[in-house]
Amino acid sequence: MERPYVLHMFTPGSQMSPFDINMAADAGWQVITPYCGVALAGIRGLTQDTVFSRSPKGLARTGIFIGGRDALLAADMLDAAKQALVGPFTVSLMADPSGAYTTAAAMVACVEAGLKQQGHADGYAGRRVVVLGGTGPVGRIAGVLAAQAGASVALSSRNGIDVADEAAQATARRFGVRLEGVSGGDRAAVRASIAEADVILACAAAGVQVVSAEDLAVAGSLRVAADVNAVPPAGIAGVDVMARNAPIPGSAALGIGALAIGNVKYQTQQQLMRRMHEAGSPQVLGFAEAFETARAHLAVSVAAAG
Structure with missing residues (x-):
């Protein structure tokens, strides 16, 4: 038998x-x-x-x-x-x-494909990535994967710079990568953190919008924004849950939504x-x-x- x-x-x-x-x-x-x-x-x-x-x-x-x-x-x-x-x-x-491991992997892989679709053949190399909700399990691992792929990565926390720094240092030390912490404690902090970002990874709690349309207006370097929040409102304004490298209204960036990421995660x-x-x-x-x-x-x- x-x-x-x-x-x-x-x-x-x-x-x-x-x-x-x-x-x-x-x-x-x-x-x-x-x-x-x-x-x-x-x-x-x-x-x-x-x-x-x-x-x-x-x-x-x-x-x-x-x-x-x-x-x-x-x-x-x-x-x-x-x-x-x-x-x-x-x-x-x-x-x-x-x-967290498969969700982060799916998110980072989808964004990499989006970057390459825009003509960035080297993917993450030399790109600035900001992870909103970066102290949670998905945010930390997404940050590690992006850093391993050659990006400069910042983990953001709505609880301020001290919490973000602690998470970034602990995660960087554990996995042998370079990460920094940035504050996402208020709108001004969020806007300052994404102003020069090539990529935004939104890994915050479900049902919480972390980037508004007004916030996106300051992100002039943005190429791809991805959001794992499937519960309204969208974590990133203008990024539909089904979006797969879809243009974000009012931005030159492409958006990747939660269900597109979720299918790859599954x-x-x-x-x-x-x-x-x-x-x-x-x-x-x-x-x-x-x-x-x-x-x-x-x-x-x-x-x-x-």
Whole structure:
């Protein structure tokens, strides 16, 4: 009898995301077991309980998924799980806290495609990127990915410069990139931060408009603006949730909306979960792999449309 495909889902929170459980089931995992309230210190023991209960052949049908809401903690947990593996007892590992890794990957990949559509073949290289709502999990990882792609990146917080600086420094230190903090505490601060931005990534809370039409008027260098808020009002004025490189009224920039990003996010997460399920060899999947997958998905979509 063939052993079932078993996915162990670890989260430091009080519950595992139903979204992630559904995604795992749709990717073909047969036994899906959530573990809640998992601390970083508990990852090693849980991982080794997972691997030592099956033969190496059975472990090809075994995976670990790490959730939660903290982008940095999830990265630490992924590293701890990887370090706990003892060859040949290895399993596939994936982290995507609150969907932040796949959402950020989709957002940054969509904007990169928008920049290239405008003739910027080098994508993010040398571009100024401002992440509004930059202290949350999606904002932090989007900032890291843009920085790794060659951009100068600022994380903005509506709670002011001190909060933004702390988040930027902690995130930069954890992932080995350069980030700065900027204040988004009031309209004047937001306008000052985006005045010379080539790219705006709006990662603020749902239902909150962080950039008005009047704010956009000061962003004379803006090329692409992306918004993950699907709840009215739009996070960036003039960017429809369905927009995919659509002109923003009153601006020379292109807009990318939440549902356009969400479709790429969905495809990216599904492909990564299927990759764990089908690869036949151990996979370690974090936001870097999510970004590669989102880029590849967009490339296929563009080729099919063209």
